[in-house]
Every structure is written in structure tokens, then in C-alpha cells.
Amino acid sequence: MLKARVIPCLDVKDGRVVKGVNFVNLVDAGDPVEAAKAYDAAGADELCFLDITASHEGRDTIYDVVRRTAEACFMPLTVGGGVRTVEDIRKLLIAGADKVSINTAAVKNPEFIREAAEKFGAQCIVVSIDAKQVNAPGEPERFEIFTHGGRTETGIDAVDFARKAVELGAGELLVTSMDRDGTRLGFNIALTRAIADAVPVPVIASGGVGTLDHMVEGVRDGHATAVLAASIFHFGTHTIRETKTHMAANGIPMRLDA
Amino acid sequence: MLIAIIDYGSGNLRSAEKAFEHAARAHARAPQVRVTADPDVVAAADRIVLPGVGAFADCSRGLKAVDGMAEALIEAVEIKGRPFFGICVGMQLMASRGLEFETTEGFGWIPGDVTAITPDDPALKIPHMGWNTITVTRDHPVLHGLDTGPDGLHAYFVHSYHLAASDPAHVLATTDYGGTITAIVGRDTMIGTQFHPEKSQRLGLELIANFLDWTP
Numbered sequence: 001m002l003k004a005r006v007i008p009c010l011d012v013k014d015g016r017v018v019k020g021v022n023f024v025n026l027v028d029a030g031d032p033v034e035a036a037k038a039y040d041a042a043g044a045d046e047l048c049f050l051d052i053t054a055s056h057e058g059r060d061t062i063y064d065v066v067r068r069t070a071e072a073c074f075m076p077l078t079v080g081g082g083v084r085t086v087e088d089i090r091k092l093l094i095a096g097a098d099k100v101s102i103n104t105a106a107v108k109n110p111e112f113i114r115e116a117a118e119k120f121g122a123q124c125i126v127v128s129i130d131a132k133q134v135n136a137p138g139e140p141e142r143f144e145i146f147t148h149g150g151r152t153e154t155g156i157d158a159v160d161f162a163r164k165a166v167e168l169g170a171g172e173l174l175v176t177s178m179d180r181d182g183t184r185l186g187f188n189i190a191l192t193r194a195i196a197d198a199v200p201v202p203v204i205a206s207g208g209v210g211t212l213d214h215m216v217e218g219v220r221d222g223h224a225t226a227v228l229a230a231s232i233f234h235f236g237t238h239t240i241r242e243t244k245t246h247m248a249a250n251g252i253p254m255r256l257d258a
Numbered sequence: 259m260l261i262a263i264i265d266y267g268s269g270n271l272r273s274a275e276k277a278f279e280h281a282a283r284a285h286a287r288a289p290q291v292r293v294t295a296d297p298d299v300v301a302a303a304d305r306i307v308l309p310g311v312g313a314f315a316d317c318s319r320g321l322k323a324v325d326g327m328a329e330a331l332i333e334a335v336e337i338k339g340r341p342f343f344g345i346c347v348g349m350q351l352m353a354s355r356g357l358e359f360e361t362t363e364g365f366g367w368i369p370g371d372v373t374a375i376t377p378d379d380p381a382l383k384i385p386h387m388g389w390n391t392i393t394v395t396r397d398h399p400v401l402h403g404l405d406t407g408p409d410g411l412h413a414y415f416v417h418s419y420h421l422a423a424s425d426p427a428h429v430l431a432t433t434d435y436g437g438t439i440t441a442i443v444g445r446d447t448m449i450g451t452q453f454h455p456e457k458s459q460r461l462g463l464e465l466i467a468n469f470l471d472w473t474p
Contacts, residue, residue, distance in 0.1 A: 001390065001391065001408070001434060002382075002386065002388050002389070002390045002415075002435055003388060003389045003390070003412065004388075005388050005389065040459075045388065045389055067272070070270075070272050070273050070276055071276050074273075074276075074277055074280070074456060074457060074458070074459050074462060074463060075414070075457055075459055076414055076416075076454075076457050093270060094271070094272065095272065096270065096272040096273050096276070097270075098270055098273065098416075098454075098457065120311070120312060121311050121312030121313055121316070122385070122418070123311060123312070123385055123387070123416045123417065123418070124311060124312075171385055171387070171416075172385075172387060200383060200384055201383055201384065201385065202383045202385070202387050202388070203383075225383055225387070225388065226388070255389040255412045257405075257410070257411050257412060257460075
């Protein structure tokens with residue numbers, strides 16, 4: 001039976017983990033590769049690096065991070081942040097990434113999704129959808145896409161965009177609720193479910209995890225097949241194993257052998 | 259022992275290389291792992307690995323675009339009987355035909371078509387993406403000692419098509435995703451996995467180690 005996936009996500013800037021990872025026995029908590037190894041050993045189902053390097057010159061650091069991670073971790077790795085061209089994708093895949101997530105570039109130019117999927121296969125193209133709930137209370141639910149880390153409003157309907165992204169070749173969608181990100185109030189379940197029920201491909205729920213019950217809700221109520229979180233793991237609030245055991249205890253099929 | 263991982267512009271070659279190197283380090287014969295687009299290296303190799311991600315037709319075209327590679331591979335596998343390991347689309351290319359987007363000829367080593375997965379539960383997502391257990395359907399040396407079955411170790415799958423083998427004897431293991439899906443095929447000196455052993459942690463690394471030990 002296919003298991004739900006738990007994916008820790010690391011923000012990487014200029015080759016370093018931004019928030020640090022609060023694990024004991026980590027030689028260098030700021031080294032993404034050290035953190036990746038720790039998560040690999042802890043039973044993470046996949047890893048995600050989000051490169052938030054602003055400068056063009058700093059971009060090359062992510063390739064080195066991915067290369068070193070691929071040498072040590074034999075599990076799937078997704079890399080996102082600043083992926084704008086087919087060449088960016090090619091370099092990440094050659095370095096050892098298995099999937100790339102495309103965000104702003106996909107919104108600006110949806111044809112880029114098609115180009116990427118045709119070149120590298122739908123299975124490695126994750127389209128990252130950052131959305132906020134925009135309806136007033138009591139009105140029908142409506143979600144809109146935001147880009148540039150949630151700062152730029154686009155007016156694009158998130159569910160419509162999700163359908164279009166999949167038609168163009170996205171093999172998976174990473175759905176982040178920008179109104180919940182960083183709040184620890186839990187995923188925006190309405191958003192996650194609206195998109196998951198609208199598309200045939202797997203959806204990763206992201207943004208807002210504060211408790212282990214939130215992880216359960218993402219799969220059970222949001223219909224996601226994977227849940228992504230950052231700070232809950234990095235700050236040592238919960239381990240990957242605790243998370244997976246808790247989800248399994250709540251009836252979600254989990255991989256507990258790692 | 260020289261292990262050639264064929265580079266034809268498809269896939270996560272570095273991951274495959276590192277996983278084989280990892281398994282090779284623990285191996286008594288200390289095999290050398292080479293990622294190569296050179297048919298002469300493939301011809302000289304003791305073991306051959308064909309990775310592959312993306313669409314069947316693209317991979318087939320990519321392989322044919324490397325001058326002399328398909329011929330070197332066919333000679334090494336069919337005539338010299340060198341142990342061969344196909345991964346994901348590399349495994350699917352062992353089939354007679356791929357039906358993804360267009361009909362494309364495969365090597366025909368495992369008779370059958372590569373067809374779309376159609377889970378009996380329409381709520382199941384396609385691609386079949388993530389960790390699943392495998393069930394061994396036929397004993398084989400590369401599977402010895404592996405902890406398989408519904409409570410066993412997991413393998414990492416990501417695919418929308420699978421190899422529907424005409425002869426059940428060629429299917430070594432299956433997985434379940436709203437129906438039975440081919441997970442491992444094998445015949446003579448060849449094996450192929452639909453999942454990614456290089457991404458499957460312990461199960462994958464043990465399988466690769468078994469492949470290196472295997473003397474068909």
C-alpha cells in the first residue's frame with residue numbers, strides 16, 4: 001500500500017540553512033547537507049530545499065549543496081526557489097535533485113511548465129502554488145495565487161491555476177497556504193482540499209503546521225498525499241518519527257521502517 | 259569489475275552513480291562505477307545499468323541518439339550475457355513496446371507492453387508517487403535477504419505507466435496501487451525495477467548489493 005509522505009523543508013540561502021536546525025549531535029547546524037543527513041536517518045520520506053538566495057552569484061551554491069546531499073542521502077530530493085529556465089532544471093537534476101519545484105516562473109509563463117515537463121518528464125516537475133483565501137467571511141470560498149513569497153497579488157484563481165498546471169504537465173503540486181504560513185495554526189484545509197479534489201496528481205500540503213494533528217488533517221481532511229513542514233522539525237518540537245507514528249495512530253498509512 | 263551506468267541524457271545519473279558506489283564500497287570485489295556515454299565502455303563493462311526518467315519515447319530517442327549505444331547494449335546483454343539492471347524507464351525499455359504518447363519499440367527482452375496505470379479506485383492519484391511495499395512473486399538471487407511483503411521495507415516509486423509482462427514468469431515482484439503493478443522483472447542475466455533503488459534507502463541499497471554479487 002502506498003504511504004503518505006512527511007517532507008521536511010529547509011530554507012537555504014547562499015548555501016546555508018537559514019533558520020538552523022535544532023538537532024543534537026549536528027556538527028554544523030547551518031550546513032544543509034548535515035541537516036539532510038539527519039532527516040534521512042530520522043525517516044523523512046523526502047527532502048525539500050527551498051533556495052532563497054537573492055543574488056544571481058549566490059545561485060551556484062545550491063548546486064554544491066545538492067551534489068553533496070546526493071552523495072549521502074538515498075532518498076528523493078526536491079529543490080525549489082528561483083527555478084526559471086530549462087537550464088536551471090537541468091543543472092539541478094544533474095547535481096542530484098529528483099524533482100524541481102517551479103513557482104513564480106510558472107505563474108508568469110505557464111508554458112514553462114509544459115516546456116519543463118516535455119523535457120524532463122512530468123514526474124520531476126512540481127508546481128508550487130502559494131495561495132491566500134480572499135473571500136470575505138460567509139462568502140463562497142475563493143483562493144488566489146500570490147508570488148514573490150506571498151507579497152505579490154496576481155488575481156489568479158488558485159484552483160483554476162492548479163488545473164491548468166496539471167494539464168500543462170505538472171506531476172505534483174505543492175500547495176502552500178500563505179495566510180497560514182508561519183502561524184502554526186495548521187494548513188488551510190479548505191484550500192488544500194479544493195485543489196487536491198480538482199486535480200488527478202498528488203498534492204503536498206504546506207504552510208502553517210504547529211501540531212502533529214495538523215499533519216493528520218492535511219491528509220485526512222485536505223486530501224493531500226504528502227505533508228511538508230519546516231519549523232516544527234527544525235526547532236526540535238517534534239521528530240519525524242513522532243510525526244509518522246502519530247499519523248499512523250490516526251489511521252493514515254505511513255512508512256515506519258526507516 | 260567495471261559497472262557502466264549509461265548516460266543518454268535521461269535522469270538522475272548522479273543519484274544512481276552514488277548509490278552504486280555506496281553498494282560497491284561494501285563489496286569484496288570493489289567494483290568501479292562509471293557513468294558513460296561511450297559504447298566502448300559499455301562493451302567492456304562487466305555489469306550494465308540503464309537508468310531513465312521521463313517518457314518512454316523520449317528515453318528511447320535519447321538512447322538511439324548516442325551513436326552505437328543501443329548496439330553495444332544489445333550485444334553486451336543478448337550475446338555476451340552481461341548482467342543488466344534497468345531502472346524505472348530503463349526497466350520499461352526492456353519491454354516490447356511503450357504506449358506512452360505514441361507507440362515506441364523497446365528492446366523486447368521482457369515481452370509485453372508498457373501501459374498506463376489505471377487504479378480501480380478513481381481517487382488514487384497518478385503518478386503513483388511515494389513509498390510502497392513490494393511482494394515477491396518469484397524467487398531470484400537479487401531478492402535474497404530482502405525484507406519484502408506488506409510489512410516489509412518500502413521502495414520509492416514515481417511512474418504513471420508500468421510494464422505489463424506477457425509471461426508472468428518474467429515478473430519477480432509486484433506492488434499494489436488500486437491493482438497489481440509490476441515492480442521487478444527479470445530474465446536470464448537481466449533485471450529491472452520500476453521503482454528507484456537509488457532512492458529507496460535500505461531496500462534499494464541491499465538490492466543493488468545483491469545485483470553486484472549475482473553471478474548468473
